[in-house]
Amino acid sequence: MPSWIERLIHVTQRAVARARGQEGNPEGWAGYLLQESLLEAEAEMGHCNILVIGKSGVGKSTLVNAVFKDELARTGVGSPVTRHIRKYSKQGCPITIYDTPGMELAGEQNTQIRLEVAQLIDELRFKDPKHHIHIVWYCIHHELKRLEETEREWLRELELKDVPVILVLTQCLEYPNPEESEFFQYLQRQNLPVRYIVPVLARDKVINRHLTIPAHGLEHLIGCTSELLPEAARLAFIRQQLLRVDLKADAAFKYVSAYVASAAFIGAAPLPFADAPLLVASQVGMIANISFIFGYKASPSFYYSLIASLAGIGGAVVTGRAIVSNLLKMIPGAGSLAGGIIQSTTAATLTLSLGLAYIELMKAIARAEIRGIQLSQKEVQEIFVREYRQYAASRRTALKE
Numbered sequence: 394m395p396s397w398i399e400r401l402i403h404v405t406q407r408a409v410a411r412a413r414g415q416e417g418n419p420e421g422w423a424g425y426l427l428q429e430s431l432l433e434a435e436a437e438m439g440h441c442n443i444l445v446i447g448k449s450g451v452g453k454s455t456l457v458n459a460v461f462k463d464e465l466a467r468t469g470v471g472s473p474v475t476r477h478i479r480k481y482s483k484q485g486c487p488i489t490i491y492d493t494p495g496m497e498l499a500g501e502q503n504t505q506i507r508l509e510v511a512q513l514i515d516e517l518r519f520k521d522p523k524h525h526i527h528i529v530w531y532c533i534h535h536e537l538k539r540l541e542e543t544e545r546e547w548l549r550e551l552e553l554k555d556v557p558v559i560l561v562l563t564q565c566l567e568y569p570n571p572e573e574s575e576f577f578q579y580l581q582r583q584n585l586p587v588r589y590i591v592p593v594l595a596r597d598k599v600i601n602r603h604l605t606i607p608a609h610g611l612e613h614l615i616g617c618t619s620e621l622l623p624e625a626a627r628l629a630f631i632r633q634q635l636l637r638v639d640l641k642a643d644a645a646f647k648y649v650s651a652y653v654a655s656a657a658f659i660g661a662a663p664l665p666f667a668d669a670p671l672l673v674a675s676q677v678g679m680i681a682n683i684s685f686i687f688g689y690k691a692s693p694s695f696y697y698s699l700i701a702s703l704a705g706i707g708g709a710v711v712t713g714r715a716i717v718s719n720l721l722k723m724i725p726g727a728g729s730l731a732g733g734i735i736q737s738t739t740a741a742t743l744t745l746s747l748g749l750a751y752i753e754l755m756k757a758i759a760r761a762e763i764r765g766i767q768l769s770q771k772e773v774q775e776i777f778v779r780e781y782r783q784y785a786a787s788r789r790t791a792l793k794e
Contacts, residue, residue, distance in 0.1 A: 430681035438685070440523040441626035441633070443618075444491045444510070444556075446547075447532030452563040452595060456532065457481075457490055459595040459611055461633050462688060465490050475509040477502070487629035491526065507547055514554045527626040528618055529558040535565035535592055538576040545585070552586035557621040560585060561614060565592035568606050589617040612636050632688055638759045642752050645683045646792055649748035652679035656744035676700065676744055680751050687755040700747070702774050703781055742788065749792060750781035 445453045458464040465481045465488060474480045474491065481490040491513065493506055514526050529551055533540065551558050560580065567574040571592035580590050593610030600606060615637045622630055631640045655675050680696050754777045761768050768776075 430678040431685055434682045434685040437628075438487055438632065439625045439627075439629045440487050440489065441622065441630040442489045442491065442517070442525060442527050444514075444526045444529045445532065446493050446496070446510070446529060447561075447563070448497060448534070449495055451532045451534045453492060453530075453532055455595045456530070456561065456563060456593065459608070460615060460635065461488055462486075462635055474513065477506045477509055478513060486633065488633045503543060507550065511550065511554065514556060522623070522625040525625075526556050527622050529556055530561050530614075530618075531558055531587070532561045532563050535562035535567070535571075535574070535576060540580065540583070545583075548586050558587045559614065559617055559621070560587040560590045562590065562592040563595065564598075565594050565610065566598060566606055567592065568594070568609055571610060588621055591617060615640070628686070632686055636763065638756050638763075641687050641759065642756055642792060645686045645752050645755070646749075648682050648686065649679060649745065649752070652676070652682075652748060653741050653745045656740040672740055672744065676747050679744065679748055683748065683751050683755060687759055689755060689758060699774065699777055703747075703778055742785075745790065746781055746784040746788075749784045749789065750777055752792060753780040 445457065447453050465483060465486070472480050477493060477496070479492050479494055481492060482488070493510070496506055497503065517524050517526055531544075531548065531551070533544065548558065548560075562571075562577065562580075565571050565574070567577075571577060574592065577590065577592055591610055591614045593614055594606060594608050595611065596608050598606040615634050619627060619631060619634075619637070619640055628644060631637070631644050634640070652675055656672055677696055677700070680700075684691070684696075754773065757776050758768055758773070
């Protein structure tokens, strides 16, 4: 049985059981479903392991901390894996960084590090896929404009390990067209065994009081990495990276489809007035999963009050039936509860509009956070209401560009 069908059945069964038992206490079953959905999303998210290779001073820590939410290379607990490799991870973070600190390219040390890296990749490959090395970021200082023969040899060795390698040109001051630099074009002509060559500047570089070169290339590196990762690691990487909000939105949109199908299933069931609270329960689960993909944390009451405020309902009458009845008024042609039963297509349309609107809200919150801005509760509600009205009125079935 396909996984999405199993998820659909599981989501619907949970919604039915909880809503039947606590119809008079909507925050109770909505909160329960929220917590269950978050736990399920975490279990399905997977884990991403990145091996970062590069000489001392190349800027590996700065790169890692600029890409991810948690400053893994600074505040993470670094533990030795081998004599020359350290592992950085944090509780609750689905990313593990394997680093080669203090690496130089000359002498016996280089030979030992290359041997340790090869053994690490091989040993982890015999474990569960969540422990594999999923990708290698091989870092070279762009401004030194030098690729040593030892690095060529190591890249050829890594190719034999069947792990995708991205050659990251760190501290690149060529802007706004780093691909036009002579060193980048030189490397392109070398036919190196790497999947991508990506010039980056991880944080703004102050040249003098009149000139600052802005950070660049990180979004491209994130996109290339996401493309090359296996399914077991991609969602974890997308959730934890900071800058590509569009990747988070695309992942969340795919997840919404199962809940839309669940809503259609609930709406098709001939259960007079029962389908309204069941729909709200399913929709709370959908919102929880979208929140998880965006890495957004809030209390169960936040999610429920958001849906309630969207429907324009006062506290004393907040019930699943009242919420659905009010939301339906915003969808052209949906009408009312005909005979006490919501039609399958109407339930699906309602859930899809909610899901799309909530993704737009998460995008707005994520982009504000990138700029160091925290939206107020009023702003959050206004964005959600506006986006839902637009999606409901237009009956769009996909996210806006």
